[in-house]
C-alpha cells in the first residue's frame with residue numbers, strides 16, 4: 252500500500268464505504284462482525300454507509316418514516332455499540348441510489364433523518380442542498396463502475412463534493428477512469444472498500460480506505476476535510492490507477508445536467524499518451 256500524495260508512515264486509517272446485513276439487502280456481516288475485523292486489522296475507525304431507500308435497502312418502503320429510519324439505523328447502532336466495547340470509532344453515513352449513480356452522504360445523523368423525510372425522494376440537486384444545509388458532505392460513489400446490471404456511467408459532477416476514485420469492488424480500470432476524471436476536474440478524492448462481508452477479509456491489503464493525519468473526533472471532522480480540501484490520503488494498492496485502458500470496451504458515459512437529464516460526454520477518459528503515474 253502507498254499513499255498518493257506523499258509516502259509516509261501509516262496515519263489514522265478509516266473505512267469510508269461499507270454495508271451491514273441489518274440495513275442493506277446485499278449486506279452479509281452484522282455491524283458487530285465488521286467492527287471486530289476492522290479493529291483487528293488496525294483501523295482507527297469506520298463509517299457505516301448502508302443502502303438508503305433509493306438503493307438496495309433492507310427496510311420495507313411502506314412503513315411509516317420513523318419506523319423506517321429506526322430500522323435503517325440499526326446496522327450502524329449495532330456497529331457503534333461494539334465499537335464502544337472494543338475501541339473502534341464508528342460513524343454514520345448512507346449511500347443513496349439514483350439508478351446507475353450513487354452518492355455517499357456523510358455528516359448527518361438519525362435525528363436529522365427523522366426531521367427530513369423529503370430526503371427520500373428528492374432530486375440530486377436538492378439532496379446536495381439539503382445535506383449542505385444540515386452541515387454534511389456528498390461524495391459520488393464509484394463514478395465509473397460498470398456492471399451487467401447497469402446501463403450507463405453517469406457523472407454527477409455538480410451534485411457532489413468529490414468522487415470516490417477507488418472502490419475495492421470495482422475493476423481497477425474503472426478506478427483509473429475515475430482517477431483521471433477527478434484529476435481533470437480538480438475533485439476531492441476518496442477511497443473505500445464497499446465492504447459487504449468482513450468474513451472474506453484476510454488482511455488490511457484487502458481493504459481500501461483513507462488515511463488521515465489526525466484522528467476524527469466526529470464525522471464533522473471528515474466533512475470538514477472534504478469541504479475544505481484538507482489532506483485525505485488514499486489507502487489503495489500502488490498500481491490501482493495504472494490499469495491499461497481497455498480500448499475494446501465501449502464507455503457509455505454521460506453528464507447529468509442541471510435538469511438532471513443525461514448528456515453524452517463523448518469522452519474516452521484516459522489519454523493513452525498521458526502518464527498514469529499518480530505522482
Ligand SMILES: [Zn+2]
Nearest residue numbers: 270275277307
Ligand atoms: Zn450493496
Ligand SMILES: [Zn+2]
Nearest residue numbers: 268269346445
Ligand atoms: Zn456501497
